[in-house]
Amino acid sequence: MRGSLVLLVLPLLAANELAAQQLPLPATEFQARRTTLDQRGMLVLGGWALGNVGVSGARYFATEGREKYFHQMNVGWGVVNLALAGSSLWATRRPPAAPTDRATLVRTQLRTENLYLFNAGLDVAYLATGLYLRERAASRPTVRRQQQLRGYGQSLLLQGGFLLAFDGLMFAAHHRHASQRLYPLLSGLQVGPGTVAFTLPIR
Incomplete structure (x- = not known):
């Protein structure tokens, strides 16, 4: 028994x-792997941002109406995401000092996981806002305003959908890493x- x-x-x-x-x-190894996961994620986010700036930037000048506003919003998202990805990659160039105690390592790990969960919640809000704008467009008094809201709403659905998948996968990757290498030590x-x-x- x-x-x-x-x-x-x-x-x-x-x-x-x-x-x-x-x-x-080996805390240094654990920390290095976590940094690698973040770097790979930021490269994906940066690639998505560059694609938005490049493709939608070109299409903005070649389209009219709803599609033009759609690409306008995509460019704005691309600039913001590119800045976030670039600053994060720059910050990871210097390896962080490896924590020497459980409390610090666990706090840092949980902060990372919670950040991606929080971002996922924001992504759901982006999706909801996109749906709202598309529905709201029908009640606008001018065609221009209707097209603008539809274009912006469609962009929010695209960006929110990508970011929700991105943040969900990043959370899963970090949680799996900790579940294999850290959390069993706390059982x-x-x-x-x-x-x-x-x-x-x-x-």
């Missing part, structure tokens, strides 16, 4: 000391009100 032995050995005041224990994994640690406990398997 297999069970578990829970040792309630530390009060809350000692939690920081526990969190500062040295990591039993024996439990935190409760006022206590920190180690769970040790017994037979």
Whole structure:
């Protein structure tokens, strides 16, 4: 028969000391892999942004009506995404200092995952706004305004759809990385009100 032995050995005041224990994994390697995932993601985002600026920039001058506004919005998105991707890639040129304790590494990892989840929520809002603009266009008094809202709405649907897929895949990649290399190391640690406990398997 297999069970578990829970040792309630530390009060809350000692939690920081526990969190500062040295990591039993090559933290530098883990951090480097996480940076590589971010760099690859920013290259994808940058490529998408360049495509928007190049293609929609050219099409803007060759189209009229709704399509013209669609490409206008795409260019705006492309410029913003290109700036974000470029600044992020520039920031990753200098390798970050590898954390030496679990608490710092876990906080950084969770911050990364939560960032992509938060962005995914914004992407859903972009999609909803795009649908709203397309529906709102029918009630506008002028043809020009109708075309503008339809074009902008269609662009938001395109950009929001891509970004939702992008942020979802980035979250999945980072979470899988941590699930394989980091989170299993925390499986024996439990935190409760006022206590920190180690769970040790017994037979």
